[in-house]
Structure formats: C-alpha cells, structure tokens
Amino acid sequence: MFTITNKEFKQLADYIKINYGIHLKEEKRTLVAGRLHNVLIQNNFKNFSEYYKHILSDKTGDATATLINKITTNHTFFMREAEHFVYFKDKVLPYLKNMLKDKDLRVWSAGCSSGEEPYTLAMIIDEFFGKEKMWWDAKVLATDISTKVLEEATKGVYSNEEISTLPCNWRLNYFKKIGNGKSVPVDRIRNEVIYRKFNLMDAVFPFKRKFHVIFCRNVMIYFDAQTKRELVNKFYDSMEYGGYLFIGHSESLNRQETRYRYVMPAVYRKE
Template sequence: MLKISDQEFQQISQYIRSQYGIKLGPEKRALIMGRLGSTLVSRGFDSFTAYFKYLLADETGDGVFELLNKITTNHTYFMREAAHFMFFQEKVLPWVKAVSPYDARIWSAGCSRGQEPYTLAMLMQDYFGHEKQRWNTQILATDISAQALSAAREGIYPAEEMASLPEKWRNTYFQSLGDGRYQVKLGLRNELVLRSFNLMNQHFPFRKPFHAIFCRNVMIYFDAPTKKQLVQRFRQHLAPGGYLFIGHSESLGRDNEGFRYLQPAVYRKE
C-alpha cells in the first residue's frame, strides 16, 4: 500500500476542504490510504503527490468525483427517503400550484446519477396530469462530476435499482433495453436541465428563486461554518415560503435562522 506523507495528506485535505467543504481530520489519514491506495496503483501513480497533481489538472471533475465517492459513503437510488417525496407531492406541489401558476422551480443539488430528479419529475407528471403541458416543470439537476451528469443524461439503470419504483412508473416512464437495464424515456429525460455546479461557489447565478431545493446527504461531511454558509445561500435563492430538503442524517441544528422545521429533514423559509 502506498504511504501518504504528512505534507501529502495536508495538501489533499486542504484542497478538499477549500473546494468542496469536506473536512478531513487527522483521523481520516488511514481511510485515505486504504480507500485510495488501490486506485493510485491501478492508475499508475507512484505517490500521492503525483495523484494530487492529477486532481489539479483534471478539468472534467471526474477525478475529484471518484475521490469524493471513495472517502464518503453516499448511496443513491430511486425513492430514497420516500417520506420526502410524499411530502413534496402532498404539500409542496399544491402550494406551488397556488402561488406560481404554470412555473414550478425545483433544484436537485448534488443529483449524482439522476435518480432523485427523475423521481421528482415523475411525481410532477402524475400530479399535474393533463395540465402538465401548460406548466414549466423542468428540474435543475446539478453535480460536480461530468461522469455523473453523463450517466444522468443517459438515464440507464439496472433492474435492481428499479425495484422500489411503482410498477406504473416503470411501465410509463422507462423502456427495457433487453439486457436487464432500463432507460428513462426521452420525454422524461427532457424534464431535467443538467448542469455542472460546485456548491462551494460563492455566487449562485440563478435569476429566479426556487420553490424547493433538494440537497440531501451532501452536507453531512461539511464542517459547521461551510454548512451554515451554504444553507444561507440556499435561503437567498428560495422563494418566500420555499422548502429545503436535506438528508435524514443531516440537520440545520439550532442555528437555523430563517427556516422553520416541519418534519425530519424538511424546512421552510420564513
């Protein structure tokens, strides 16, 4: 196993913290070596210094995305934390329909391979029904990884990842590729606006406020100051009364100024 020096660990940890808000304390040193060692060897790097230079030079973001996947334990699948989707359908969409006719603005921040925004798109298709053609319901779906966004754009998933979806949705919104995989039909794929975006950007270039922002299981690795700053930027870009969804293992804590707690991991802008 390749060893990581004090200087190399400091370089990587400071880079990850400054660019992506994730804090890697000294206790994570063994984790870095264990989870990245085989990656470095398979890619032909002879040191963590060479690997770090590769991360800095990689303009696609795929290298960093792979690194973040290695050092975190996020899992993405359809209908994850299903109570959120029920709340979205039963509470958020009726409110949106009442306050913003024909324009529903939803952001899936940290969309990974697309399961979350596609689930939201199916919910909106069902909710608006025959009125759907009158509505702008495209979902902004962002991630830092070109690889993840490419997978979301293709919308291809193995059958086992489809198990949690209602049969009606599988039949209506997916087509079988005949090899144990299914692809989201083009009409639903067009409901996503996929963009590369780093949540650590100080400026969010959005002209209109969102009715709901989903940022689930992203902030769990952020330190408190980084999380607080991000939450306040979310608040600035939410419409009055807009909703913020975070992961069930996350919390805004007691210092959630400007948000009212509604139920686990669901907050509303005051």
C-alpha cells in the same frame, strides 16, 4: 499500496475542503490512499506529493475531476427517504400550483448523484399535473460536482432491480426496457431533467431566478459546521419565499442559526 504521509494527507484534505467543502477526517486517510492508488500508478507518480503538485499545475481540469470522482461517495437509490416525496406530492405541489400564476415551477436537486432523485421528482410532477403539465414549465435542475455520476445520470440506465422500489404504474408509464435487465426513463421524463456540473462551494450562485424547492439530501454530512451554515444561507438567498428545503434525515439545521422554519424532520421552509 502507496503510503500517504501526514503532510501529504493534510495537503490533499485542505485542497478538497477549500475547493469543494468536503471535510476529510483523519480516519479517512486509508480510504483516500486506497481510492487514489491506481491514479498514482497510471500516471507514474512516485508519491502523493508528486500527485498533489500535478493537481495544482493541471490547467485542463482533468486532474481535479478525477480526484473528485474518486473521493466522493455517491450512494443513492430510488425512493430513498420516501416520506419526503410523499410530502412534496401531497403538500408542496398543491400549494405551488395555487400560488404560481405564471406556471413556472423551479426545482433544484443539488448533489443529484446518479439521477434517481431528480427523475423521481420529474415523475411526481408529471403525475401530479397530468394533462395540465403541458402548460407548465417544471423542469428539474440536477447538479453534482462529480462528472462520473453526472454521466451515469444523463444516460439513465438502471437495472430492473434498482427500479423495483418504484410504484408499478411508474415502472410501466415512465420507463422503457432496453434489454439485459435494464431500463431507462422515457423521453417525457428524461427531457424534464437538466443536468449540470456545479460546485456548491461557489461564492455566488449564478441563477437568474430563485427556486421554489431545493432537495439537498445527504450532502452536508460531508461538511463541517461553518461550511454547512454558509451553504444553507446561500440556499435561503436562492429561494423564493414560501419555498421548501429538503435535507437528509441524518442531517439537521440549528434552529438558532438558520432563517428557515422547521416543518418536519429534514424539511424546512422560507417564510
């Protein structure tokens, strides 16, 4: 396996931190070298210095896309931290249904990984509104920096074991079997999720209208305190008053530093 020197690791770590906010600690050095090993072999690079120069000089974006696909960890599953979805269904949606006279509900799944979270949100919204859903614009925006997981999410192919944690009526109503023990969301759900590549480190978020709900769970664990603080401020500025921010249970916001009000573990509100 290729050895990565202190200088080479620092170059890559600094590049990833500046451009994507991900803070790679020293203990991740072996992991980084291992995940990038085949990339160096396939491109005939002699060392990580050559690879780093290639990243900087590549104008196509392919090199950085490969780097991010290799470095990021995209572990998720249906109904992860399920109490968030219960709160979204029982508290958030009833409030927004009464508040939004224009019937324009804006939900963002930031760091959507392979699609389990945004599809779950789409199913909850569909079930909640029922026949009234046809009068609502309630699509879910789902974003990630990894082209690999966005491709997986767009295809939406899940094993029957992966969807086994979902309620039985959801599996029957919202999925169709495609053989080989695989299922995909029905078009009614698939069409309610819009997938886009997006970097949360962008200085300005380009959204024309503000969100009512933002899910960004188990993403900020990879950021240092300043990056996390800056991102939360951007979320706040991109959210309507009365909106909700859901983060991962392993994450928390400093109540002295955030303008959000704490609601319950890993749930905050803009007031």
